[in-house]
Amino acid sequence: MSTKLAKIEKRTAYLLILPSVFLVFSIILFPIFSNIWISFKNVELKDLRIPEPRAKKLVKSIKDNPTEIKIIYKLRNSSLTQEITNVKFKDKYPDNIEPTNLDNRCQYKSNLLKCDLGNWPKKYRENLEIVFQNTNNQEISKKEIKSYKPKLSGKSKNILLTYEFTLNNFKKVIKDRAFIDLLSTTFYYTFFGTIGAIVFGILAAQMVNQKFFGRTFMRSVLLFPYVAPVVALAYTWELLLDPTSGTLNNLLINYQIIDGPINLLGQKYLTLNILGFDFKLRLALTTVIIFEIWRYFPLAFLFILARLQAVPKELYEAADVDGANPLQKFLNITLPQILAVISILFMIRFIWNFNKFEDIFLLTGGASGTRTLPINVYQQGFSIGDIGMGSAVSIVIVVFLLIFMFIYFKLLGKRADEN
Amino acid sequence: MKIKNIFTYCFISSLFLFSLVCIWKILVTLQGIELTNFNFNKLFIFGITLCAINLLIGKKLNLNIKITILALLFSIFDYFISINLPIWYSFGIFLISLFFFNNIKDYDKNFLSKNHSSQKLFFNFLTLFGITLFSFVILFPFYMMLVTSFKTQALLLLNPLDFSINFAQGLPELFKSYFIVFKDYNFGRYMLTSTIVSLGTVIITLIFAIPAAYAVARLNFFGKNFLSTSILIIYLFPAIVLVIPLYTIFSQLGLRNSIEGLLIVYTATTLPVAIYMLQGYFKSIPKELEEAGIIDGQNWLGIIFKIILPLSLPAISSVALYVFMIAWNEFLFSLMFLDRPNTFTLSRAIQFLNVGAETPRQYLMAGSVVVTLPILIIFVYFEKYLVSGLTAGSVKG
Numbered sequence: 161m162s163t164k165l166a167k168i169e170k171r172t173a174y175l176l177i178l179p180s181v182f183l184v185f186s187i188i189l190f191p192i193f194s195n196i197w198i199s200f201k202n203v204e205l206k207d208l209r210i211p212e213p214r215a216k217k218l219v220k221s222i223k224d225n226p227t228e229i230k231i232i233y234k235l236r237n238s239s240l241t242q243e244i245t246n247v248k249f250k251d252k253y254p255d256n257i258e259p260t261n262l263d264n265r266c267q268y269k270s271n272l273l274k275c276d277l278g279n280w281p282k283k284y285r286e287n288l289e290i291v292f293q294n295t296n297n298q299e300i301s302k303k304e305i306k307s308y309k310p311k312l313s314g315k316s317k318n319i320l321l322t323y324e325f326t327l328n329n330f331k332k333v334i335k336d337r338a339f340i341d342l343l344s345t346t347f348y349y350t351f352f353g354t355i356g357a358i359v360f361g362i363l364a365a366q367m368v369n370q371k372f373f374g375r376t377f378m379r380s381v382l383l384f385p386y387v388a389p390v391v392a393l394a395y396t397w398e399l400l401l402d403p404t405s406g407t408l409n410n411l412l413i414n415y416q417i418i419d420g421p422i423n424l425l426g427q428k429y430l431t432l433n434i435l436g437f438d439f440k441l442r443l444a445l446t447t448v449i450i451f452e453i454w455r456y457f458p459l460a461f462l463f464i465l466a467r468l469q470a471v472p473k474e475l476y477e478a479a480d481v482d483g484a485n486p487l488q489k490f491l492n493i494t495l496p497q498i499l500a501v502i503s504i505l506f507m508i509r510f511i512w513n514f515n516k517f518e519d520i521f522l523l524t525g526g527a528s529g530t531r532t533l534p535i536n537v538y539q540q541g542f543s544i545g546d547i548g549m550g551s552a553v554s555i556v557i558v559v560f561l562l563i564f565m566f567i568y569f570k571l572l573g574k575r576a577d578e579n
Numbered sequence: 580m581k582i583k584n585i586f587t588y589c590f591i592s593s594l595f596l597f598s599l600v601c602i603w604k605i606l607v608t609l610q611g612i613e614l615t616n617f618n619f620n621k622l623f624i625f626g627i628t629l630c631a632i633n634l635l636i637g638k639k640l641n642l643n644i645k646i647t648i649l650a651l652l653f654s655i656f657d658y659f660i661s662i663n664l665p666i667w668y669s670f671g672i673f674l675i676s677l678f679f680f681n682n683i684k685d686y687d688k689n690f691l692s693k694n695h696s697s698q699k700l701f702f703n704f705l706t707l708f709g710i711t712l713f714s715f716v717i718l719f720p721f722y723m724m725l726v727t728s729f730k731t732q733a734l735l736l737l738n739p740l741d742f743s744i745n746f747a748q749g750l751p752e753l754f755k756s757y758f759i760v761f762k763d764y765n766f767g768r769y770m771l772t773s774t775i776v777s778l779g780t781v782i783i784t785l786i787f788a789i790p791a792a793y794a795v796a797r798l799n800f801f802g803k804n805f806l807s808t809s810i811l812i813i814y815l816f817p818a819i820v821l822v823i824p825l826y827t828i829f830s831q832l833g834l835r836n837s838i839e840g841l842l843i844v845y846t847a848t849t850l851p852v853a854i855y856m857l858q859g860y861f862k863s864i865p866k867e868l869e870e871a872g873i874i875d876g877q878n879w880l881g882i883i884f885k886i887i888l889p890l891s892l893p894a895i896s897s898v899a900l901y902v903f904m905i906a907w908n909e910f911l912f913s914l915m916f917l918d919r920p921n922t923f924t925l926s927r928a929i930q931f932l933n934v935g936a937e938t939p940r941q942y943l944m945a946g947s948v949v950v951t952l953p954i955l956i957i958f959v960y961f962e963k964y965l966v967s968g969l970t971a972g973s974v975k976g
Contacts, residue, residue: 172794176794179790183850188848208830395933396947399940399944416616485695486695512817561815
């Protein structure tokens with residue numbers, strides 16, 4: 161009895177999860193694996209269009225002979241790069257008409273014209289002319305003939321499905337001089353974005369954890385940047401930071417804080433003179449990181465606030481009795497309590513910032529020293545049009561991601577053991 | 580009472596007062612009023628003096644009278660050092676100083692002679708300072724987005740700092756950018772598409788996720804542990820590594836430029852988190868309820884519909900809201916898959932506006948308000964549900 165029940169349970173379970181598993185597999189897992197496949201191929205954006213045989217039907221009447229009619233098929237291979245093999249042609253005609261000069265590749269049987277057009281090389285063009293006559297010597301209606309559309313079929317090699325592989329994409333990715341720069345930009349962006357978001361998250365959580373008027377409202381407001389659509393926010397920032405008509409530059413000039421406008425999003429380096437030393441600050445990258453922090457610190461804030469609210473009040477009371485000062489309380493009570501959350505938060509944010517695409521893409525488009533790995537995927541794949549290269553960069557991202565995930569789950573497992 | 584404490588107290592409070600005044604001045608400048616100096620030296624020194632006076636008076640005077648007098652003094656001083664400013668500006672200064680002195684009214688000699696008082700002071704002010712600064716920094720871009728949409732290009736070029744809204748011009752003139760955005764730029768259609776896509780994603784995701792989450796939470800089957808860990812791993816894979824294969828597959832299948840294609844991708848990418856969130860909640864429902872259902876002769880479907888669903892309505896609403904938010908805000912896939920304007924979502928349409936020929940900025944900002952406002956309203960209204968959704972799903976962002 162129990163085994164039967166278990167069997168039913170098992171079957172139901174599979175039935176319930178199958179749709180989800182199928183969908184996730186086909187849209188997430190399958191693409192990740194096909195990335196590997198594509199990255200070993202030499203595919204460009206223009207190769208993605210499947211070559212197809214096309215025919216344009218022209219109907220022409222013959223002078224002084226209404227019982228005959230000339231039909232021209234303009235045939236062509238739509239692809240400029242690939243051949244189509246075994247092209248078949250099919251068209252229908254009204255009753256009572258017959259071809260007078262039939263091409264030897266074609267057959268006419270019971271109102272159907274069938275042709276075997278063989279192989280078409282790339283850029284292939286041909287005009288197929290056939291003259292038809294009415295068997296009853298009546299006038300032929302052009303309209304009726306025009307109403308039928310020819311059907312063509314053919315086989316072509318889908319470049320994605322061939323077994324030709326190349327290592328060129330990976331060679332190009334790794335040999336590229338800019339690759340080291342790309343990696344360092346990505347890590348710079350990821351690291352400082354993550355640290356900044358967490359620091360501001362701690363500050364905000366510490367503030368909101370106190371009682372004051374309008375606290376719930378404040379909590380909502382702090383989450384606004386995270387909830388609002390990135391497109392709207394990025395463009396607002398772009399307008400704010402614009403060198404000529406942006407509000408920020410105009411304000412700073414108005415209050416005589418700076419002499420001339422600074423192109424915060426378009427300038428790669430800013431030379432700072434601190435104590436006689438010149439420092440080169442990556443300006444556009446820093447601005448993008450600040451945007452990143454502004455947009456994602458709410459998440460850190462939410463996590464840390466939830467943890468702070470769970471810290472037992474007795475700990476602070478005991479500290480008061482011992483005469484601890486606020487800084488000591490923060491360092492010795494609050495910080496150890498939220499350390500676990502922070503480390504997990506750091507890993508999660510690190511993984512996500514590493515893959516962040518939209519923010520940089522919308523703010524700078526990857527220009528002026530803000531090109532990170534995800535931006536490079538887009539630029540290789542869609543701006544340059546080299547799908548294979550784009551995939552190869554994606555694979556590099558996935559490899560890094562797997563390393564980070566390994567560390568993350570190790571960390572998570574360790575935390576679980578401790579509790 | 581230590582000299583150091585008095586010094587810290589005066590210094591920090593005056594700095595805080597000054598920064599409040601600065602924020603006010605920036606906002607005033609953005610109303611088109613000419614203000615070119617923060618008057619740091621004078622205001623700062625006068626602020627220190629007033630803070631010291633506040634300390635000296637202590638509780639000898641009625642506190643309300645004390646703060647009113649100090650605030651009045653401060654605003655009169657500010658009125659005399661700045662020239663030709665409207666009366667509402669000074670009134671604002673008065674309210675700000677009222678708020679400020681209200682905050683420091685309790686400090687007196689006794690407080691400052693206590694242990695750690697300077698640190699306590701510092702932290703109190705840091706909190707106040709932080710709250711003000713954080714709200715300013717966060718709300719400022721939203722404020723600019725809104726006011727820019729009410730201006731015209733010509734006025735903005737004339738004085739890039741004048742964001743005052745002229746209510747006298749009448750509502751049709753004021754909301755002109757919105758009319759144009761909806762009429763000439765077809766935003767009504769994009770909004771409809773966005774709504775259909777987002778709601779569709781929510782519905783399909785729930786239809787797929789609820790049974791799967793139930794199975795993972797309750798039923799025993801081979802591969803269950805593997806499945807529940809892989810959900811999280813799959814969830815951590817970002818859209819950017821899926822984009823190229825999906826683009827190639829979708830363009831060969833003819834699914835690009837279609838709402839169906841977008842729906843499939845959005846559903847698949849939100850499904851892992853939906854299952855992850857729901858199964859956590861389903862596990863917390865007492866098993867006895869379902870056992871009672873089985874005894875009553877319910878089958879699995881009946882149990883899900885009659886017992887699980889009604890009980891987990893809060894969790895389902897937070898999942899629904901979270902998924903709605905993701906789908907509404909999604910940008911990368913809509914950028915990749917849609918290039919015909921008749922299938923655009925709002926996010927894609929705004930990006931198209933920006934990239935296309937010189938679109939006046941007020942239209943761009945009006946479009947941004949149109950895409951931002953619905954999600955913010957939903958967020959504020961359903962905050963409780965959405966926050967729990969955010970916390971649970973925030974492994975991704």
